[in-house]
Amino acid sequence: MADPTTTSNEPSASTSGSQPSGSQPSQKTMTKAERRELQEKQRAAKLAQKQTGGDTKPKAKPKPARPTEATSSSGADASRSHPKDAAASTTVVEGVTSKSRSLRIFSHFGLPKHGPGVKGDIHPSIIRLALQFSEFRICGANARCIATLTAFKTVIQDYTTPPNNTLSRHLMSHLSPQITHLVSARPMSVTMGNAIRQLKLEISGSDIDMPEQDAKDLLCQKIDDYIRDRIIIADEVIQDLACKKIKDGDIILTYARSSVVEKVLLSAYKQGKRFSVIVVDSRPLLEGKALLQALTSAPPVSWTLSNDSLLPPPPPIPCTYALLPALPSLISEATTVILGAHSLHSNGAVFSRAGTALVAMMANQHSVPVLVCCETYKFSEGVMLDGFGKNELAPSHLFQTSPQAPNLEILNPLYDLTPPSCITAVVTEVGLIPPSSISSIPMALGRISL
Amino acid sequence: MSSELLDDPTQRVVENLAWKLRRRQIVGSRATALETLRVLHQVISDSPFSNMEQLVTIVRGVGRRLVEAQPKEHSVGNTVRKVLHHIREEYNTATRGSGSTTTSYSGFSISKFVQLGQPRKHTVLPKAESRGSLKENDSDDPDSFARSLRPVLKEAIQDVLDELETVYDNVSKNAPNHIHSDEIILTLGMSKTVEAFLISAAHNRNYTVMVLETAPSYGGRDMAKTLSTAGISTFLVPDSSLYGLMSRVNKVILGAHAILANGGMFAITGSLLAATAAHAHSTPVVVCAGQFKLTPLWNLYHEYGALDFGDPNQVLGFEEGSLVDKVDVVNPFYDYVQPDLIDAFITNDGDHPPSSIYRLIKETYDDEDNEL
Numbered sequence: 001m002a003d004p005t006t007t008s009n010e011p012s013a014s015t016s017g018s019q020p021s022g023s024q025p026s027q028k029t030m031t032k033a034e035r036r037e038l039q040e041k042q043r044a045a046k047l048a049q050k051q052t053g054g055d056t057k058p059k060a061k062p063k064p065a066r067p068t069e070a071t072s073s074s075g076a077d078a079s080r081s082h083p084k085d086a087a088a089s090t091t092v093v094e095g096v097t098s099k100s101r102s103l104r105i106f107s108h109f110g111l112p113k114h115g116p117g118v119k120g121d122i123h124p125s126i127i128r129l130a131l132q133f134s135e136f137r138i139c140g141a142n143a144r145c146i147a148t149l150t151a152f153k154t155v156i157q158d159y160t161t162p163p164n165n166t167l168s169r170h171l172m173s174h175l176s177p178q179i180t181h182l183v184s185a186r187p188m189s190v191t192m193g194n195a196i197r198q199l200k201l202e203i204s205g206s207d208i209d210m211p212e213q214d215a216k217d218l219l220c221q222k223i224d225d226y227i228r229d230r231i232i233i234a235d236e237v238i239q240d241l242a243c244k245k246i247k248d249g250d251i252i253l254t255y256a257r258s259s260v261v262e263k264v265l266l267s268a269y270k271q272g273k274r275f276s277v278i279v280v281d282s283r284p285l286l287e288g289k290a291l292l293q294a295l296t297s298a299p300p301v302s303w304t305l306s307n308d309s310l311l312p313p314p315p316p317i318p319c320t321y322a323l324l325p326a327l328p329s330l331i332s333e334a335t336t337v338i339l340g341a342h343s344l345h346s347n348g349a350v351f352s353r354a355g356t357a358l359v360a361m362m363a364n365q366h367s368v369p370v371l372v373c374c375e376t377y378k379f380s381e382g383v384m385l386d387g388f389g390k391n392e393l394a395p396s397h398l399f400q401t402s403p404q405a406p407n408l409e410i411l412n413p414l415y416d417l418t419p420p421s422c423i424t425a426v427v428t429e430v431g432l433i434p435p436s437s438i439s440s441i442p443m444a445l446g447r448i449s450l
Numbered sequence: 451m452s453s454e455l456l457d458d459p460t461q462r463v464v465e466n467l468a469w470k471l472r473r474r475q476i477v478g479s480r481a482t483a484l485e486t487l488r489v490l491h492q493v494i495s496d497s498p499f500s501n502m503e504q505l506v507t508i509v510r511g512v513g514r515r516l517v518e519a520q521p522k523e524h525s526v527g528n529t530v531r532k533v534l535h536h537i538r539e540e541y542n543t544a545t546r547g548s549g550s551t552t553t554s555y556s557g558f559s560i561s562k563f564v565q566l567g568q569p570r571k572h573t574v575l576p577k578a579e580s581r582g583s584l585k586e587n588d589s590d591d592p593d594s595f596a597r598s599l600r601p602v603l604k605e606a607i608q609d610v611l612d613e614l615e616t617v618y619d620n621v622s623k624n625a626p627n628h629i630h631s632d633e634i635i636l637t638l639g640m641s642k643t644v645e646a647f648l649i650s651a652a653h654n655r656n657y658t659v660m661v662l663e664t665a666p667s668y669g670g671r672d673m674a675k676t677l678s679t680a681g682i683s684t685f686l687v688p689d690s691s692l693y694g695l696m697s698r699v700n701k702v703i704l705g706a707h708a709i710l711a712n713g714g715m716f717a718i719t720g721s722l723l724a725a726t727a728a729h730a731h732s733t734p735v736v737v738c739a740g741q742f743k744l745t746p747l748w749n750l751y752h753e754y755g756a757l758d759f760g761d762p763n764q765v766l767g768f769e770e771g772s773l774v775d776k777v778d779v780v781n782p783f784y785d786y787v788q789p790d791l792i793d794a795f796i797t798n799d800g801d802h803p804p805s806s807i808y809r810l811i812k813e814t815y816d817d818e819d820n821e822l
Contacts, residue, residue, distance in 0.1 A: 282665065282688060282689050282690035283663060283665060283688040283689070283690070284688050284690075289766075289770065289773070292773055292777055293773060296772075296773060296776040296777060297772075316776065318778070319776065319777045319778065320777065320778040320779070320780060321765065321766055321773075321777045321778070321779050321780070322765065322779065322780040322781070323665040323666050323689070323765055323781075324665065324689045324690055324720075324723065325664060325665055325666075325689055325719040325720030325723060325785075326719055326780050326781065326782050327723060328722040328723055328726070328785060329719075329780065329782045329785070330780060353690070354688070354690035354691050354693075354694060355689070355690030355691075355692075355693075357693035357694065358690070358692060358693045358723055358727060361693065361726065361727065361730055362723070362726065365726065386694070386697045387693065387694035387697075388694055388695065388697050388698055391694065405674075405675050405678040405679055405684075406678065406679075407677075407678035407679075407681060407682060407683050407684055408674055408675065408678035408684050408685075408686060409683075409684070409685045409686070410685070410686045410687075411685050411686070411687050411691070412687070412688055412691070413687070413690075413691040413694050413695070415694070416690070416691065416693050416694035417694065
């Protein structure tokens with residue numbers, strides 16, 4: 001207790017170095033020169049950390065403990081003669097300590113890896129797509145999946161099988177660096193993973209005796225079918241099913257922007273249902289503004305003829321916009337909450353845009369039904385228990401609005417996990433199902449594609 | 451109205467503060483409490499009164515004027531109530547000092563509590579007691595009552611002022627008992643009390659704070675900046691990440707705008723969301739607040755809704771162009787947090803569970819002042 005700063009130094013040494021903390025000499029037992037060296041190394045580490053966007057893999061750090069080990073016994077008396085100096089250096093060390101300690105719990109969040117370290121030639125369309133991904137020009141599970149598959153079609157068409165090889169064996173090894181490049185721009189979404197797995201299956205199953213161009217055309221055809229069946233048609237079915245749950249006079253609350261939810265709301269409006277929408281939104285992405293834009297600029301329906309009488313065009317959808325902290329004040333007004341999803345796990349948990357879980361939780365507390373619109377191709381085999389384990393951070397350079405300070409870190413997690421207990425039903429193209437039955441859906445589909 | 455009882459300069463001081471409150475030139479519970487106290491000090495020293503009822507009427511009148519000017523700043527009313535309570539207490543001691551009664555107050559008893567509605571109220575003396583040096587309604591010298599009572603009243607006001615000025619120190623006194631090493635604390639918004647509490651804990655403990663940005667005021671950004679400058683390892687996160695991070699948070703520390711008699715509180719928007727998410731994860735929620743925020747009020751009419759609304763421009767600015775005239779924008783200022791979501795109040799006078807707030811209120815104010 002006499003000197004808390006010295007004791008707190010030890011965890012840092014054990015995180016940055018690979019040896020156990022017991023062998024670590026304490027700050028006091030080092031010579032002045034050693035301390036200076038240590039301090040400088042830590043500064044360099046800090047700088048390097050900043051440049052790599054806060055990536056905290058232990059190997060990225062220099063190991064400050066190494067040189068001090070040999071001379072630790074000789075430095076014992078030297079530090080006693082310079083207590084002031086020791087105190088000064090430990091304060092600096094402490095700053096680094098606390099930072100690395102707390103960063104450790106976020107280290108698995110996985111920031112996008114920068115760097116050109118991808119082998120093989122990358123197709124220009126993939127390079128372009130990766131850039132769009134990393135700058136969030138293309139954002140959202142469906143959009144990213146469709147864009148990836150469309151880019152792969154170009155890649156496949158431009159591909160020629162090298163001599164002494166077959167398409168079914170070689171094409172995948174040609175595609176994998178492309179995929180690696182995309183993942184380096186932004187971590188792969190579950191939808192992309194599912195689609196790529198399906199594509200791999202199609203490639204390995206393609207007939208060896210088929211002429212190359214025919215095989216490529218067939219693959220492109222399969223990709224088109226996948227997009228049509230699993231995404232576009234699925235969305236249309238979901239629209240029909242979800243619209244049945246919207247009645248005249250309803251107040252629908254939604255969070256951020258999901259392409260499916262947007263389609264559901266617009267199609268319900270086109271069917272002549274009169275309801276209002278509350279859009280709840282939050283930083284960092286503020287996607288709800290795009291949804292508002294789409295809802296308020298819904299094409300004005302002109303005068304319609306029905307039962308031999310002209311009907312005036314309906315008024316636009318009344319919209320209310322609020323930020324997430326205002327949610328508790330609005331949730332009691334809502335009659336239904338409709339949410340989108342990034343992926344759905346077999347325990348019924350919904351992995352979706354950060355903030356979705358808060359909306360579902362509040363709705364559940366106020367007994368407002370929560371519908372999650374999700375195509376079956378977003379299903380993921382694994383089980384997730386909390387949104388902290390696997391997440392993605394928004395790159396800070398894109399969403400920089402905040403102050404800078406030495407001990408301050410800015411984190412923008414993009415996703416969170418809604419527990420199944422907060423969800424009333426999941427709207428899929430195979431019907432409305434409770435979250436507890438999610439695991440049976442791939443079976444019901446005959447595992448044709450999962 | 452009591453305003454006729456005030457002389458011109460005092461009246462002007464009162465009106466001045468009323469307008470400042472109304473225009474929100476003075477905001478924040480502590481700032482308003484301090485200003486109210488200053489005005490009351492002047493009222494008591496300058497206005498003429500010759501008996502107790504007159505004094506109470508004057509102070510109440512001033513209080514009513516200020517509360518009506520800005521009903522959302524509860525600490526204004528609380529300060530007036532507290533001063534009234536002190537006035538009565540001083541009056542009682544002054545009159546009893548020479549009186550013949552020897553009612554010795556002996557400890558706390560439930561029966562007394564039920565009887566008087568207050569656990570430690572001094573037994574009220576019958577009116578007919580002799581007043582010794584204190585003469586009310588003296589026709590020869592109408593100012594004698596005021597002259598003899600004023601010094602003690604000024605002292606009482608000074609006590610309240612001292613309490614307000616040391617509130618941060620006293621709240622943060624206990625900080626090391628609540629924050630332990632390596633904990634992850636979540637807080638939101640900009641609260642001076644919470645800031646002082648966290649910084650004081652950082653002297654002895656090495657811990658991490660996560661600050662929610664708290665849209666649309668983004669007070670969390672300022673908070674994060676001051677905390678990190680004080681050497682605390684700080685993470686600034688958007689409001690949306692609250693649920694995802696909550697599983698790693700050890701404690702939620704909130705500030706309050708007003709603490710209500712049932713143990714609930716009004717606090718900046720986002721507090722209810724944070725408290726509910728904490729409840730879902732069984733994370734303790736601790737509120738730091740000075741006792742001047744205790745308000746003898748029940749939240750009967752806006753159980754969940756907002757109490758006050760802020761500027762919609764903060765939510766959807768005019769730069770959004772066409773959207774602005776097509777969309778309703780909601781920007782509530784405060785949340786009502788129910789008592790069952792709060793685990794403890796850390797005040798400048800000890801830590802209290804929400805269930806004992808009513809007792810503190812009974813002790814601090816007189817029942818008759820609840821309605822000013």
